Amino acid sequence: MPCxxxxxxxxxxxxxLIFTICILASFTAAAQQKNLGTWxxxxxxxxxxxxxxxxxxxxxxxxxxxxTFFYYETKGGAGVYIGKDFSLLAGTGRYATYSNTxxxxxxxxxxxxxxxxxxxxxxxxxxxxxxxxxxxxxxxxTNGGYRNRYRYRLNAFxxxxxxxxxxxxxxxNAHEEIFITNKKPHFERNRLFVGAxxxxxxxxxxxxxxxxxxxxxxxxxxTVKNFLQLSLLLQFHQDETxxxxxxxxx
Numbered sequence: 001m002p003c004x005x006x007x008x009x010x011x012x013x014x015x016x017l018i019f020t021i022c023i024l025a026s027f028t029a030a031a032q033q034k035n036l037g038t039w040x041x042x043x044x045x046x047x048x049x050x051x052x053x054x055x056x057x058x059x060x061x062x063x064x065x066x067x068t069f070f071y072y073e074t075k076g077g078a079g080v081y082i083g084k085d086f087s088l089l090a091g092t093g094r095y096a097t098y099s100n101t102x103x104x105x106x107x108x109x110x111x112x113x114x115x116x117x118x119x120x121x122x123x124x125x126x127x128x129x130x131x132x133x134x135x136x137x138x139x140x141x142t143n144g145g146y147r148n149r150y151r152y153r154l155n156a157f158x159x160x161x162x163x164x165x166x167x168x169x170x171x172x173n174a175h176e177e178i179f180i181t182n183k184k185p186h187f188e189r190n191r192l193f194v195g196a197x198x199x200x201x202x203x204x205x206x207x208x209x210x211x212x213x214x215x216x217x218x219x220x221x222x223t224v225k226n227f228l229q230l231s232l233l234l235q236f237h238q239d240e241t242x243x244x245x246x247x248x249x250x
Contacts, residue, residue, distance in 0.1 A: 038062045039211055041231040041248050048237075054078045055091075057249050061227065062103075069103045072096055075114075075249070085122040091115075091249070110143040127163050129245065131155040133177075149188070153177035157245050165245045167201045173209065190214040195229065205246045207231040 038061070045055040056076035062069045075093025082088065095112040099105045116137040123130050133153040140146055155175035162169045173196065179189035195209015211227040233246035 035063060035226075036065050037068075037225060037227045038066050039227040039229040041229065041233075041250070043231065043246065043249060044234040044236070045246065046236045047244075051081050052078070053081075055089075055249065057093075059250060063100055065228070067103070068100065070098045070100050070109075072104070073250070079118075087120045089118040089120070089249075091118070108142070110141055112142070113140045114138065127159060129157040129165070131157075131245075131247075148182040150180045151177060153191075155247070165199055167199055169199045170196065171199070171245075172196050173207065185216050187216055189216065193229065197231075199246075203235055205231075205233040205235075207233065207248075 040060045041057065042059075043055065043057040045053055047053045054076070055078070057074075059071075059073045060069055061071040073093055073095040075091050075095075077089060077091030079087055079089035092113075092115050095110075095114060097109040097111070099107060099109060114137055116135055118133060118135040121132045121134075123132075131154075133151075133155065135151040135153075137149040137151070138146075139149060153175050154177075156173070157165055158172040159165050160170040160172065165171050174194045175191075176193075177191045178187070179191075180186055181188045190213070192212045193209055195207055197205055197207035199205045207229075208231070209229050211229045213225045213227070214222055215225075216222045229248075231248055233248070235244065235246055
């Protein structure tokens with residue numbers, strides 16, 4: 001009987017992974033018709049103790065498939081866990097947008113310095129973990145002056161071969177995020193992400209997925225960009241008794 005249960009669990013996991021790969025492949029195939037870009041993330045978090053942590057993140061983005069890199073950002077900050085389902089973060093960073101005609105080719109389209117504060121809240125429905133992320137940003141742009149921005153992201157994690165995301169766990173991940181500013185058109189951006197990941201051990205997680213980003217302008221027009229997002233997420237001094245799902249902090 002235990003052997004049958006293990007086999008059933010294995011086939012359940014494999015079926016979910018195959019389904020996820022097929023979905024991502026179909027999204028990618030459709031998006032390639034519109035110049036699929038790539039979005040790369042390396043994130044590292046160091047847990048000082050069970051409450052306090054520091055982190056840093058680097059990102060690059062390309063207009064085409066691993067070509068015409070037009071954007072990078074570097075940022076870092078600190079945070080504190082308030083129980084297992086609440087956390088507060090503060091961060092700062094530099095964000096640079098280049099011309100779309102080459103790989104990090106100047107002149108810059110925009111450079112930005114940013115401060116931000118964030119509240120995370122978690123809740124669970126069976127084995128699905130939902131994260132609500134609220135963020136306030138103070139932004140200084142070379143093209144646009146000073147702006148405030150407010151963001152909300154609903155993020156869901158579904159572990160496949162364990163009841164929670166721990167070492168050696170495959171999981172599905174999806175999120176929706178909206179961006180609102182203090183200047184017209186106020187509703188600035190919307191992001192939709194679907195993907196999958198694998199926590200290799202307590203320190204290392206890899207993720208891949210499809211990101212669709214809508215940008216809105218004051219003139220009422222909108223643009224859409226599709227990305228293949230690839231992420232490497234590192235945690236150090238991770239407490240395995242608490243579920244700390246690593247995330248992209250953009």
